[in-house]
Amino acid sequence: MPVFKMLDIDLTTGRSHVTDVSDRFDRDLGGTAVATALLLVTPADLDPYAPEAPIIFATGPFSAVYPVATKTVALFRSPLTGNLGESHAGGRLAMAMYGAGFHVIRVSGASPFPCYVTIEEDQVVIHRAHSLWGSSALAAERILRDHEPSSYKRSIVRIGPAGERRSPIAAATVDSARHFGRLGLGGVMGSKNLKALVISGGRYWPIVETGKYNAFYKKIYDAVVKSPAMKKYHDLGTSMNVMPLSRINGLPTRNFAQGFFEGAEEISGETFATRHLTQHLACGHCQTGCIHMATLRERFHPEHHQFKTFKISYDHELIYALGSNLSISSAEEVLRLLLLIEKQGWDAISIGVTLAWAIDAFQAGHLSPAHTDGLVLNFGDAATCEKVLQRIARGHNEFYRDLERGVAFCSQKYGGKECAIAFGGNEAPGYMTGLYAYLGYATGVRHSHLDSAGYAIDQKALTEPKPDEVLTADLYQEAVWRTTLTSLVLCLFARNIYTADVVLEGLDALGITGWDDARLLAAARRAHARKLQYKERCGFRFDDLALPGKLARVVSGAGQVDPARFARQVAAYRDLARADAPAAAPEGPTPPAAGPR
């Protein structure tokens, strides 16, 4: 079995050390499961911005080793929700951590000065970085790539000014247009005075059984490149969802007022591809290339033919959050907003949903021009949205400073709670397909559509109706299975390729033995239960989950969602989770003996 190591960095003392954590990977598989176990041993009452609060980056046994195992998970205490902070990002980070020789990097403490950290194998250096503080998330990468040359492929994780301001909706940006977007990792890095991490190295695993490994690799490669499994992602990408969702009343429009957007075609994947798609990019070791880069060319001098051109990535979530949900039906205007967001380093969904709330709350009278210092907030007014973002970035007044604290905070302070579209404190993703989308956001451990894909259950139930109890059990089972995938740590776009049988074959081809279906399931249940244990320890309660008031009136793709029905299914989900709670036992059941190391 390969060796797995953890690098610990204490920013307060400047010390670092390496631990062999192979036993943890042997027991829990890796990735999110290992990181959750590590997070659980932190003190229960740590403030998310306390120096002692750790950031745990973790990869898995498939990371950098097989195609599309490109993600890294980051676990931390979320400054947005107050409980589990879990975010996943691609780019080259998993590959670079593997090259550096670490499957886990745990950062704790807080630097007494703005810093960035370089990790090249065992060489860990904390650098003073006053001159980087204040730089955009894009500039920081350009500068560090020049300043920290390496013989090896590097990955650069950094924050923008939003993270420096400790915004709880700040992202950490990874390499080219990938992000630990959700739940405020950027703010946590900012609280540690940590502008960036630069990771590289040339370490690797030798292939143990050449024939077995190569055959398995080829099988996955062919599935990724030659089968239809990944076609959607390297074709139009997730933005192909925009028009079909609008057609079924499932595309959040004007702060979830309706699911049909009259301007959907103008911001559809097809329109972006025709007018702006310039290039596909890939994460390290993914042959799909799902990162869609748009180019926008603009004349910047009114009298002369002088132009500027920028590139920015887009996908469904960004188009929803800065497009339909703000009633902006211009691809160009969406891209301009995205550029500002990318530079500042906000999570695009959270800042977009917060903007939508602000417009809604303004129109409902909860906010006035006194708050906005004269700006009149309207849906469809991209120019004003741009001004709002600029004012947030400048900290124009208390209201604008508050806006980057997210929609739950703002609605608590200013009113308009019923139009604050957040679940468990996290701003909602871009599917309003029905009860199960909302239920997934609410009950998911990271309040993400990716936790359990409730939107898919909604759509399937339209043609194959089943009792709620059955569908809720399906949602729970999906959440548990996805814990296996995020322990490996796979990109969930490849979920249909990496079935349980394939996962087991892949482990075996690496000489990681002793796993079977039952053990995979047990590890996933354990990790999932531990996440809920952590959340509840931080104050999360299923019984506190509520459907945002506005959503009870709106007709979603699957019809109107009754709050009482929502509450019943939250309770049903809670009971399913409680039945699995004993699986969270501190170190879990002793696994069967593994194969030779």
Added chain:
Amino acid sequence: MGKLLRVINREQCIGCYSCMFACSRVWFKAITVEKAALRVKNYAGIEGAFSIRPCYGCADPDCARACPTAALTRRPGGGVNLDPAKCTHCGACVAACIPEALQWDHERKLPIVCHQCGVCVQFCPNDVIAMADIPQETR
């Protein structure tokens, strides 16, 4: 006439490094990009442009000329052969390769010589590289 590795559609590269993984896998039984005899270089920021630097199989290789011990010698058909026993690990060969195609194995302290086998081509999803018939006089 042997075939040589060429970049035929640079702009179609997505930066997945699949070619580099394939090369390391086949020639070193290693799961890494760092043992590959070619390099996909990426540029700063989100510009997302890639430059692929394969061994061009020079007829009169600069790397071999730079080698003080004749550890690198001209290979019939293009490119070089390496005799590791003669290598003094000076790195002059890598410095002499203007496109920075010749890679350095930091672990073994040896240049990583391209065998022009084409396995990288087989694992390129976007037809960026190909094994091409290159007339002798244009090498």
